[in-house]
Amino acid sequence: MAALEKQGIDTPTEVQQAVLPQAHKDLQVCAETGSGKTLAYLLPMLQQLLTQPAPNTATRALILVPTRELARQVYKDCKAFTDMNTLEVGVLTGGEEFKYQAAMLRKNPEVLVATTGRLVDHLKRETVDLSDLEFLVLDEADRMLDMGFAEDMDLILQRSRTQRRTYLLSATLHHQGVQRIAGSWLIDADEITTQSVQDAHGFIRQQRILADDNAHKDRLLVWLLANESYDKAIVFVNRRDEVDRLADFLRQHRDGVAALHGDMTQDERNYVLQQVRLGKRNILVATDVAARGLDVEGMDLVVNYDLARKGDEYVHRIGRTGRAGRHGLAIALIAAHEWNLKATIERYQQQTLEPRTIEGLKAKYQGPKKVKSSGKVAGKKKKPAGKKSPYGQKKGTGKKSASKTTSKSSSPQRKPKAAGNLMDGDGFAPIKRKK
Numbered sequence: 001m002a003a004l005e006k007q008g009i010d011t012p013t014e015v016q017q018a019v020l021p022q023a024h025k026d027l028q029v030c031a032e033t034g035s036g037k038t039l040a041y042l043l044p045m046l047q048q049l050l051t052q053p054a055p056n057t058a059t060r061a062l063i064l065v066p067t068r069e070l071a072r073q074v075y076k077d078c079k080a081f082t083d084m085n086t087l088e089v090g091v092l093t094g095g096e097e098f099k100y101q102a103a104m105l106r107k108n109p110e111v112l113v114a115t116t117g118r119l120v121d122h123l124k125r126e127t128v129d130l131s132d133l134e135f136l137v138l139d140e141a142d143r144m145l146d147m148g149f150a151e152d153m154d155l156i157l158q159r160s161r162t163q164r165r166t167y168l169l170s171a172t173l174h175h176q177g178v179q180r181i182a183g184s185w186l187i188d189a190d191e192i193t194t195q196s197v198q199d200a201h202g203f204i205r206q207q208r209i210l211a212d213d214n215a216h217k218d219r220l221l222v223w224l225l226a227n228e229s230y231d232k233a234i235v236f237v238n239r240r241d242e243v244d245r246l247a248d249f250l251r252q253h254r255d256g257v258a259a260l261h262g263d264m265t266q267d268e269r270n271y272v273l274q275q276v277r278l279g280k281r282n283i284l285v286a287t288d289v290a291a292r293g294l295d296v297e298g299m300d301l302v303v304n305y306d307l308a309r310k311g312d313e314y315v316h317r318i319g320r321t322g323r324a325g326r327h328g329l330a331i332a333l334i335a336a337h338e339w340n341l342k343a344t345i346e347r348y349q350q351q352t353l354e355p356r357t358i359e360g361l362k363a364k365y366q367g368p369k370k371v372k373s374s375g376k377v378a379g380k381k382k383k384p385a386g387k388k389s390p391y392g393q394k395k396g397t398g399k400k401s402a403s404k405t406t407s408k409s410s411s412p413q414r415k416p417k418a419a420g421n422l423m424d425g426d427g428f429a430p431i432k433r434k435k
Contacts, residue, residue: 003081009039015194016040026189028182029169035194037139038077041167045135046081049110058129061111062136064156066143067289068093068115068266069273074139075113087111092118092128095266102127116149116156123159133161138181142170142312145177157185204322208332208342208353210363217305217333218246220361222253224303224331225283231298232276234284236317238306246305247285260286288313304332307341311348331356336365 004010012020013036019029023044031037045061054060063078065071075091082089090109092101094117101118105128112119112128122128138144144153166186170178182189211217225233235250237243240261247259258272258281269289275281277297288308302321308314321328332353334342346352 003084006084007080012036013040015192016043018192018194020044022190022192023167024165026166026186027168027192028186028189029167029192031169031192031194037169038074041137041139041169042078042081045137046078046085046087046111048134049087050085054132057132058108059110059112060132060134062119062130062133062156062160063111063113063139064116064119064137064144064153065113065139066115066147066149068095068269069289070140071113071115072270072273078111078113082111089113092122093266094118095269098122098125098127116144116147116152120152120155123155130156130160133164135165135167136160136185137167137169138185139169141168141181142178145181150177153181203326204318204328204330206318206330206332206351206353207356208334209356209358210365210367211333211335212363212365213335216361216363217335218249220333220358221246221303221305222250223358223361224301225250225254228301228329230282230300230329232279232282232284233301233303234286234299234320235303235305236286236288236308238287238309240287242306243285243287250283250285254283256280256282258284260284260289262287262289288317300328302328302330304330307332307334307338308345309341311345314345315349339367 015029015031015035015037016039019027019040020043023041027041029037029040031040041063049060063074065074071091071093075089078089081087088107088109089111090104090107090113092105092112092114094115098121101122102125105122119128123130138153141153166189168178168182168186168189209220211220221235235246237246240263243259243261247257250257258275260269260272264272272281272284276284279298299321302318304314304317308317318328318330321330332342342353
């Protein structure tokens with residue numbers, strides 16, 4: 001309670017109100033990013049460790065996370081409480097020396113925050129003991145499965161104490177792998193859902209701007225960073241080499257640009273995030289390594305330079321802003337090859353991105369041509385009478401052909417044949433067949 005008061009927290013969030021009364025049993029929790037999920041499982045876990053001391057045991061609580069950044073964030077949140085009592089917390093992530101981590105483990109911290117791969121490395125070296133585990137938390141289990149850690153997670157389960165409490169937190173409870181884990185790892189678990197990722201982010205305004213190519217995206221990005229109002233901004237790209245290129249390009253136009261990707265050492269990544277949190281850098285160019293676990297106050301603007309490859313990753317990206325009831329702006333730069341992906345993301349979150357155009361930087365690409373309700377492509381000219389179509393049918397024009405159609409069907413107009421009007425999955429541009 002003293003730690004909560006020190007942080008200025010006096011009212012539980014929606015997910016905390018739902019989880020705390022049920023925390024005595026296994027739970028499967030789905031809630032939006034920035035909703036307070038971390039404290040929802042930390043508070044009941046730490047409370048039991050305090051009220052039921054067990055000084056001669058190994059690690060009593062394990063929190064598994066997918067990324068180093070999320071591990072550091074959870075460790076920081078947990079340490080804010082353990083600093084106020086006798087409990088100890090440790091963190092295991094890649095990018096750090098084994099010998100230092102082994103020394104930390106010998107101090108036998110009650111709580112351990114770890115990334116999956118590094119924890120498995122320590123299990124194989126027999127430097128960590130999970131036989132006394134009372135709590136197992138899988139934070140963002142869907143992401144760990146997507147990263148290919150299913151076998152590692154099974155190994156961790158085999159080394160863990162059977163009688164324990166398990167909390168599974170996931171952005172997508174319908175994820176097939178998550179359901180498999182829930183069925184084998186959890187016992188009589190309650191499902192708690194406060195808001196799925198498909199629900200609209202009420203505090204985030206989502207826009208899309210069409211672009212012709214990366215050169216055009218570069219110009220759009222420079223304009224946005226110069227003209228939008230924000231305290232801090234994050235720019236997401238899909239490739240690590242593109243992070244470095246884009247960061248170098250932006251430094252020619254603006255100060256305070258930092259880069260973050262998976263090829264950097266852990267010390268470099270920690271330094272970059274610290275610089276952003278302190279406000280010494282206010283523009284971060286990053287891969288999806290920053291999409292989860294990055295909670296930076298004042299992150300008002302998110303720009304998807306490259307569109308996320310999956311709907312849930314898009315949701316986690318834009319979730320870096322609009323956190324804890326604050327308003328944010330998320331802008332996606334859409335090239336021609338990303339249009340269908342944009343449509344997929346819109347269907348995933350059941351929300352349409354607001355179209356926007358910047359004066360003087362309007363793209364030549366304006367999206368695929370839409371289809372009229374009759375099924376014909378807008379603007380398509382009719383062929384002269386007597387000429388054959390590419391499909392071997394003669395087409396006529398005028399009243400004569402219209403009367404033939406009416407005589408064969410009670411409907412005023414015959415539907416076009418599927419062969420002549422093949423559409424893509426979103427009902428847009430026709431796919432032309434060769435003769």
